[in-house]
Amino acid sequence: MMGVLMARRGRKRRLDIEAEYWRLLQTGISTVEACRQLGTGRKTGYRWRSDNGGLPPERVSETVQSGRCLSLLERKRIATLREQGLGIREIAERLDRSPSTISRELRRNMLEHDKGIYHADLAHHRSRQRAERPRRPKLRLDAELRAEVQSRLDLERSPGQIAAHLRRLWPDQPQRHLCHESIYRASTRVRKAS
Numbered sequence: 001m002m003g004v005l006m007a008r009r010g011r012k013r014r015l016d017i018e019a020e021y022w023r024l025l026q027t028g029i030s031t032v033e034a035c036r037q038l039g040t041g042r043k044t045g046y047r048w049r050s051d052n053g054g055l056p057p058e059r060v061s062e063t064v065q066s067g068r069c070l071s072l073l074e075r076k077r078i079a080t081l082r083e084q085g086l087g088i089r090e091i092a093e094r095l096d097r098s099p100s101t102i103s104r105e106l107r108r109n110m111l112e113h114d115k116g117i118y119h120a121d122l123a124h125h126r127s128r129q130r131a132e133r134p135r136r137p138k139l140r141l142d143a144e145l146r147a148e149v150q151s152r153l154d155l156e157r158s159p160g161q162i163a164a165h166l167r168r169l170w171p172d173q174p175q176r177h178l179c180h181e182s183i184y185r186a187s188t189r190v191r192k193a194s
Contacts, residue, residue: 072121088106138182
């Protein structure tokens with residue numbers, strides 16, 4: 001296991017080591033012994049326990065879904081750190097994430113009836129529900145929009161330029177506005193298909 005862990009770098013590697021730490025604890029190994037086996041300091045193990053309220057995350061294997069998405073473990077750490085009174089920038093620094101990522105997470109996954117309390121499990125559930133929601137592909141359904149985007153791509157305009165153009169072209173039709181990421185994804189699919 002250590003060979004796999006040592007091959008990775010940065011935040012993903014740290015989260016993998018933390019996941020392995022929790023797995024070892026669940027087998028009955030002490031914090032000191034788990035940290036020794038993983039090659040980390042025992043203070044790090046104690047911090048992980050403190051950040052999670054002493055409880056292992058529900059799904060240890062789900063430490064990181066991808067570089068873009070927050071994992072359940074990260075959400076639990078956000079909840080603990082918020083409870084401790086830390087601000088967005090400090091939480092972001094501790095999780096090695098951008099402050100905008102933490103801010104967006106809190107804005108999207110804390111509803112009014114949560115009364116300012118961020119619940120990690122609830123936030124994770126809400127996020128997964130949004131991800132599973134079927135999306136209506138605007139470009140596939142709207143031939144005129146598709147033709148406009150394609151004509152701009154043929155002129156070698158960037159996705160950002162095309163997104164701005166669509167907003168100017170149809171200011172009163174937000175259903176025809178696309179973000180640059182959607183245009184980029186659509187253009188790469190067209191290139192792969194041809």
